[in-house]
Amino acid sequence: MDRYELRRLDYTLSPDQIDLQSAYSKFFSTHSTIEVVRAAEPEGFDKNLWERLCATGATSMAVPESAGGDGASLVDLTLVAAEIGRSLAPVPWIDHACAVRLLARIGALAEDSAFTQDVVAGRQLVALDPHGDDVEGARLVPAGSVADHVVLRDGDDIVRLTAETRPARVNNIGHLPMAWVDPAGGEHRTVLASGPEAVAEYELALDEWRVLTAAALAGLVEKTMQIAAEFAKSRYTMGVPISTLQSISHPLANMAIVVESGRNLSRRAAWFLDNEPEERRELASAAFVYMADEAARSASGAVQVQGGLGVTTEAAATAYLVRARGWPLAGGDPAVSARRIAHIIGARVSAEGSQRAHLATPVTV
Incomplete structure (x- = not known):
């Protein structure tokens, strides 16, 4: 067994990771209540919550130490993302973290620059x-209406856009601070890197976005399961809790399976991206596609458990449902990620087949 074999199959958190998870669970349960989430819906962003979150080091932890950050692993970041999903926190932390990690990898962050210090600390949002x-x-860029800078791919170029005036927010089902951004628009445009290596780094950033979004959706499903379970335990029919009925208990059991499998799959994908990025590249897309489908199904189930109450706009379950449907669409059609899985696996199978054929070819002396 090589030194990585165990971690490929073991998703147990270290004591430090458990403490990290607990700290952010307490933070979001205190500062991102359902009332805070509802109040932030018109803008899709709570500036006060963002500043509090940055003060905890959540933005700097995502950045490598070489660029002035704290060098947390991607698995560590999935723990924070899960708590964001659990609380529906109206902050674009996932987008910012992935963007700044990309900037660090392509050499766009200099430790002594004011820009680097501001984006690492979260004073400027990317x-x-x-x-x-x-x-x-x-x-449509998910955090486009609140960002100070937008990082995007334009052909073979990785570009940073800085707008003097932020674009107007576009209303959307996920209540995200989404806005239209044009790479050729009037913003200040800086080409940060070009060529195949730059494109590969951008693809890695997209995989990180998929993994962290999947982790957030797993946290979202866990909370919807808790909401539905508490409701089912307190409502009775024919003298018994409705939670004892198969039509209620079976969907709740399926939600628990989704939480565990989604959490483990996102952590596994994160570990491979950190340690063996070319070994199982399809895992990031697999985690995202799985949770994009299951989160919407689970959230719908939670609404159905609550019956007439669940479909009201005041119900917490409804807030989780619209985000379960909207968040995965921030990156476009999830089917694109599904096709990416097929492409990666198909290329691997083809390469393995060619290698076997080569080894089976007799050598003539």
Whole structure:
């Protein structure tokens, strides 16, 4: 067994990771209540919550030490993302973290620059366009209406746009601070890197976005399960809790399975991206596609458990449902990620087949 074999199969958290998870669970349960989430819906962003979050080191932890950050692993970041999903926190932390990690990898952060210090500390917010190369021209960027800078791919170039005036927010089902951004628009435009290596780094950033979004959706499903379970335990029919009925208990059990499998899959994908990025590249897309589908199904189930109450706009379950449907669409159609899985696996199978054929070819002396 090589030194990585155990970690490929073991998702147990270290004591430090458990403490990290607990700290952010307490933070978001205190500062991102459902009332805070509802109040932030018109803008899709709570500036006060963002500043509090940055003060905890959540933005600097995502950045490598070489660029002035704290050098947390991607698995560590999935723990924070899960708590963001659990609380529906109206802050674009995932987009900012992935964008700044990309900037660090392509050498766009200099430790002694004011820009680097501001983005690492979260004083300037950086948005990432999660569409990749499947969109040409203007595209909807999830944090575009609140970002100071937008990092996107324009052909073979990685570009940073800085707008003097932030674009107007576009209303959307996930209540995100989404806006139209055009790579060729009037913003200050800086080409940060070009060529195949730059494109590969951008693809890695998209995989990180998929993994962290999957982790957030797993946290979202866990909270919807808790909301539905508490409701089911307190409502009775024919003298018994409705939670004893198969039509209620079976969907709740399925939610628990989704939480565990989504959490483990996102952590596994994160570990491979950190340690063996070329070994199982399909895992990031697999985690995202799985949770994009299951989160919406689970949140719908939670609403159904609550019946007439669940479909009201005041119900917490409804807030989770609209985000379960909206967040995965921030990066475009999840089917694009599904096709990416097929492409990666198909290329691997083809390469393995060619290698076996080569080894089976007799050598003539």
